[in-house]
Amino acid sequence: MLTDTSPPTHPPQTQAARHFSDSIAVAGVLPGSRSFGRDDLLAMADVRSGPATIQCYSGRHVRDLGGMRGVRLTALLDAAGMQSLPRAACKRLVIAALAGDGYACLFTWHELYNTPVGEGAIVMVEQDGVALPPSAGGLQLVSLADLRLGPRQASAVNRIEVHGWQAACRQAS
Template sequence: MDLALATALPAIPDDNAPVPGTLQITGSVLRPMALSLDALRAYPATTSTPFDLRCYTTQRFIRAVEPYRGVLLTDLLNAAGLRCEAHGDFKRMVFLAIGHDGYAVPFTWHELFNTPVGLQAMVAYECGGAPLAEADGAPLLFSGADLVPAPRHLKRLARIDARVLAP
């Protein structure tokens, strides 16, 4: 194909490409979901406590963060429904949170549904009482029970992928 013609053709949309400001829940779920910021606001809300965001490796102070408001990650996973094809699959389930830039962080079923981590892992859409916009990194993932919040503080959250690990 002629290079000039190829550059003039419109790009073919990728149905699996993440849409900015939209969170997809995919993988081993019964009801795959694509949630806008407005759809996230329709779920019961939870609020974090303020915290200092510090670099994990250097402990350098990045910034003080006002309370986040958002929806618990467990509420979203329960709404999507976990697909367990074999008895006990949920015990081997991991959830990979992936940002638009490819940054990814994991959670396990056990920590989300069987420890205090699940009570503080949220997808936030508001900070300090003000709505977060896509330019602010919304939606973002925050794990308030982590000893150091920076490694699982994920801006521009694109997808939560549920996976069952092989035994």
């Protein structure tokens, strides 16, 4: 039996290394759709938290997070004009934080602006005082007020989409 002992032409990459984000675009029904680069996010990062444990919905341990620094998801939405929308329209909004691998973390306007979830839904820019590296996917979203942090955490977050409930339902069908 022949065995190929030559080195691979491309070293294997981890999932996080294939997907990296150092900026986030906020788009959808907001009047001020815009992008935030790493420097913008670092300047806005006023939330400090941690440590925390990421667990799957099943309870399986995924990873531990040390000290975190980040930006509230609501701060990004407000900077893109969320507060200027009529309140009646906001109550029908669905917000999706999208990762480079296609994973989506979903929120409603009600959760983000009327429950403790909004205080803990953050885009992490640093862990333990160090900017998140490409090997970790760069920017990460975590919803710290969830009972299990795994389902609404994502690496390489690069886009936040805001849509009305009826529009979101039509797009899904």
